[in-house]
Amino acid sequence: MNDQPAxxxxxxxxxxxxxxxxxxxxxxxxxxxxxxxxxxxxxTLLADEPRTLTGAPEIxxxxxxxxxxxxxxTPTKVVGDxxxxxxxxxxxxxxxxxxxxxxxxTPVMAAALLTRAGQVxxxxxxxxxxxxxxxxxxxxxxxxxxxxxxxxxxxxxxRIASWDQAAFTTDVLTHSWGPSLGATVTAMLxxxxxxxTSTILNPSVEPEVLVTAAVLAxxxxxITWEGTTALHVTGTDRITxxxxxxxxDRLEAATLAxxxxxxxxxxxxxNFPITEFPDGLVAVFADAGIELVPVNGGTLARCxxxxxxxxxxxxxxxxxxxxxxxxxxxxxxxxxGTSRIEERVYRERATHIGPLRALGAxxxxxxxxxxxxxxxxxxxxxxxxxxxxxxxxxxxAALAAEGTSTIRGMYHLRRGYDSLLPKLASxxxxxxxxxxxx
Numbered sequence: 001m002n003d004q005p006a007x008x009x010x011x012x013x014x015x016x017x018x019x020x021x022x023x024x025x026x027x028x029x030x031x032x033x034x035x036x037x038x039x040x041x042x043x044t045l046l047a048d049e050p051r052t053l054t055g056a057p058e059i060x061x062x063x064x065x066x067x068x069x070x071x072x073x074t075p076t077k078v079v080g081d082x083x084x085x086x087x088x089x090x091x092x093x094x095x096x097x098x099x100x101x102x103x104x105x106t107p108v109m110a111a112a113l114l115t116r117a118g119q120v121x122x123x124x125x126x127x128x129x130x131x132x133x134x135x136x137x138x139x140x141x142x143x144x145x146x147x148x149x150x151x152x153x154x155x156x157x158x159r160i161a162s163w164d165q166a167a168f169t170t171d172v173l174t175h176s177w178g179p180s181l182g183a184t185v186t187a188m189l190x191x192x193x194x195x196x197t198s199t200i201l202n203p204s205v206e207p208e209v210l211v212t213a214a215v216l217a218x219x220x221x222x223i224t225w226e227g228t229t230a231l232h233v234t235g236t237d238r239i240t241x242x243x244x245x246x247x248x249d250r251l252e253a254a255t256l257a258x259x260x261x262x263x264x265x266x267x268x269x270x271n272f273p274i275t276e277f278p279d280g281l282v283a284v285f286a287d288a289g290i291e292l293v294p295v296n297g298g299t300l301a302r303c304x305x306x307x308x309x310x311x312x313x314x315x316x317x318x319x320x321x322x323x324x325x326x327x328x329x330x331x332x333x334x335x336x337g338t339s340r341i342e343e344r345v346y347r348e349r350a351t352h353i354g355p356l357r358a359l360g361a362x363x364x365x366x367x368x369x370x371x372x373x374x375x376x377x378x379x380x381x382x383x384x385x386x387x388x389x390x391x392x393x394x395x396x397a398a399l400a401a402e403g404t405s406t407i408r409g410m411y412h413l414r415r416g417y418d419s420l421l422p423k424l425a426s427x428x429x430x431x432x433x434x435x436x437x438x
Contacts, residue, residue: 049241167196
């Protein structure tokens with residue numbers, strides 16, 4: 001079953017050249033959600049029957065997860081947007097360093113392996129490095145489930161000596177940014193095959209958690225919510241397979257809307273109902289002058305009167321998502337007046353500030369507060385994005401800049417988006433990909 005495409009290297013020397021000043025118009029289809037899919041890939045480890053995820057995003061992170069599943073015992077293949085698995089015949093619960101360090105959900109996959117094999121070894125996770133992100137809530141959940149956890153350098157080993165312990169209770173609230181999304185899923189996967197009912201206190205209610213919980217429930221696991229206070233998981237000794245659809249990616253949908261809006265254009269997201277956007281995003285977009293209009297089961301996004309400055313804050317769902325903050329910051333460079341953004345999820349998230357300043361934006365970060373003074377005349381520059389959303393923010397700003405900009409960071413774009421550049425080109429963006437850049 002291991003016949004997916006070869007895993008590409010961790011670097012990509014290509015760059016995108018973007019000529020700004022062209023209005024984006026047209027209709028596009030939103031990819032399957034990257035962040036939801038990555039958590040569902042981990043959940044497939046628990047299934048006792050074949051499972052298929054349709055609508056999986058065709059991104060580098062999908063290929064990495066498939067490699068991890070194959071390496072650790074779960075036969076997996078990726079065919080287009082289909083992610084197909086079969087039950088493992090035996091477990092090899094070691095996530096290789098070169099794979100685990102490429103994605104953020106490594107501890108979640110490790111939790112599933114721990115549940116199945118009683119032990120696991122894995123590296124500290126990778127993924128976007130826009131700030132320091134702890135995994136202490138993941139490790140606390142493993143310990144609550146009865147595991148002995150040891151961290152040595154950049155390696156983690158966990159072992160459950162006895163399955164005598166049944167249900168457990170763990171709290172996934174962090175000290176700085178609210179409930180941990182990933183640790184909530186980690187705890188769910190740990191509890192899914194244990195006897196009795198485990199309790200997750202202060203669970204995240206991000207879509208990634210809700211969809212994973214729904215898939216587990218449809219597969220025989222008992223799931224009961226007490227709002228945002230507690231999530232109860234009743235384990236089962238058999239988890240069924242089946243086919244599940246990955247929902248569309250709200251982050252790509254927001255990115256496409258902002259790209260159209262900064263150029264004064266209009267984009268129709270033909271498979272993305274407005275109800276899929278978080279309430280906090282809809283409210284901030286409205287304040288910023290971006291209209292989201294339901295149309296034929298999708299959403300029309302436009303900014304007819306031009307950008308407006310806003311005062312806003314990111315936060316846990318359903319507030320404005322942190323993973324759209326860099327793209328919004330790029331858009332606000334064209335809003336007359338002063339905008340202020342309070343980053344309340346990842347307070348140090350500011351890797352996009354340098355590239356935006358290089359393009360001529362009047363933007364700065366002071367602790368968790370980002371200030372944007374506009375409208376700034378943006379001009380072409382050669383910039384690099386060192387994570388997915390920073391690269392995307394630079395790309396959006398380049399669409400409004402005078403001249404032809406060079407955006408480096410193709411590796412990061414390919415980790416998060418399956419065809420963002422072709423979609424922008426289909427809407428009228430003038431861009432090319434240079435095969436090799438010094």
